Amino acid sequence: MKNALGSVDTVLVFGGLSEIGLAIVRRLVRGGARRVVLAVRGGEAPVIDGAEVHVVGFDAARPETHGAVVDEAVRLVGDLDVVISAFGVLGTQREYDADPVAAAESIAVNLGGHVSAGLFAARRLREQGHGTLVMLSSVAGVRVRRANFVYGAGKAGLDGFAQGLGDSLHGTGARVLVVRPGFVRGRMTAGMSPAPMSTTPGAVADAVVAGLRSGAELVWVPGGLRVLFTAMRSLPRALWRRLPR
Amino acid sequence: MTFLTGWARTAPTPATVARPRTTAGLAALVAGAPARGLVARGLGRSYGDAAQNAGGLVVDCTALTSWSLDVGTGVGTGVGTDVGAVTAGAGVSMHELMTALVPRGWFVPVSPGTRQVTVGGAIAADVHGKNHRRDSSFGAHLRSLTLVTADGATRVLRPGDPLFWATVGGMGLTGVIAEATFACLPVETSRMRVDIERTRDLDETLEVMAATGDRYSVAWIDLMARGRSVLTRGDHATRDDLPGIADPLAFAPVTRLTAPPWAPNGLLNPLTVRAFNEAWYRRARPAHGLIQGLGPFFHPLDSIKGWNRLYGSRGFVQYQFVVPDGAEETLRRIVDRLSADGVPSFLGVLKRLGPGTPGPLSFPMPGWTLALDVPAGRRGLAGLLRMFDGWVAEAGGRVYLAKDSRLPGGMMAAMYPRLGEWRAVRAEADPDNVFRSDLARRLDL
Structure with missing residues (x-):
């Protein structure tokens, strides 16, 4: 249960090896969380000091299995106080142009995977009458850019889905926190040159933890992106398409 | 929903x-x-x-509100005085009981800091009052309780039954209390005879409280000023204390003020709380043998309806702990730390506790209990209270579950060794x- 000062007991992470997901988990554990379920496709489970960690198998591209992952997490740790939907794939637009099937598959993960995992998690949160689903959107989805419009389209869909889900949960005790980071310098973006107002997994995690504590519905990381994108959204199309990246 | x-x-x-x-x-x-x-x-x-x-x-x-008073004459007590027992539905409040009992010459055996608690709640939290050192907690005066258990059965339990004691202080997790019978205290008047004094700091407060033999005692302690206190002690006034009063048992408590429905977060901040505490300390005129009503003595906050709203939408945290006799140093450390950090804590309440009940989750133990309120939005509060948890547990003390909203689950076994x-x-x-x-x-x- 989330306590009076915003600490939680249990966390489930879809995409449990994601840098941002783990950074959030480590902060929640420092704040008092005791039981963690990492839903991962494979790989070495990380050690998280101070918490009981469970690892369960998870394939974002197989939505029919996502309900069982939620059930298993509940069996392992009880009520889910925080569920983090942190997985995703990032390809270049050039690759997607060359391989439309890969592009469609990336959307199946970046959007479809979050839709099924998110709906299954939301069903559980609604039943238990509390809990927050953290959905990692991106500024890439706020206004889709020509430089990465397949990735951006997935994030745009995800962002809309997450907001709608949050509204549908209103009044149930469960909620959705939509996170819109800018360019995150990390493993996923290694080798790419950072965009202006870039951020780090740690900074994103700090903002998420603060948002969980205050009960926010939307956080931008860094916070200044909110102002920037308010302006960007009203930029004329002719200018927008000329943006270099 | x-x-x-x-x-x-x-x-x-x-x-x-x-x-x-x-x-x-x-x-x-x-x-x-x-x-x-x-x-x-x-x-x-x-x-x-x-x-x-x-x-x-x-x-x-709160709709389980039937009750009755049964008075006998010294039956089985070995003393000549009347004995009274009340059988009350779980939803009867202390306010209702006192309003009905006091004019008949009876008082509840234990009164917490508000009359707005029910009999069921008083048992589930095994509440204590300003007379704990002498009279223990509510559970000690219980003769029987009726519990609806998980199988849907209605069982009458008496002291000696393990389920009885698991229910006293059991926070409602053993069943739903439907009714209870408990002993009452005969009183001659509806007034209190009170001594009021001021102390300069925590050490003096502890010294005076340790020496007191009065039935009731409590210190309102200024945690923003090193624990200086207003100490009130007393007992029920006798008829002889009230010469010339026509109706010594009259009792009609009043609500003087109602807090506004909305207050901004941060209304209670270090500045305003410090000023309030200062005023409270200065206003308290030392007195001896002062005659006070039951309300002002036992339930001063009941005169402000909805005072909890003054903390704004973010609410507040009440932290109440007990440390055993001999662990005064832990109490001192906590008071010093609160004072040094300027934590905006409204008047803390310091009481001496005596023997506990056999309830494994019952809070009281012989020692000192301090309760303090802090706005929930206070930066660094979570870490500060976690540090206090550690000190309290190390000293063999515990926090009070009826007040708790943030204790880490991992602390339970250390604070309540009979949890298993x-x-x-x-x-x-x-x-x-x-x-x-x-x-x-x-x-x-």
């Missing part, structure tokens, strides 16, 4: 609320408990999440965890 919080207005969760009017109606609700279980609720004066059950059922017991014993009794009485609350989930009870 209705969103519920405790008195401190933090961490709301939704539940279905049902309000049975009879024990049979209550038993039917328990027998048909939903998958998320149920927990009883009275007047919502526990500060945290003890009477909340996210996604489940909350049984509002309680769990065993509970597991037998409620193998499927029908009785559940947000507090139970948070603390893995």
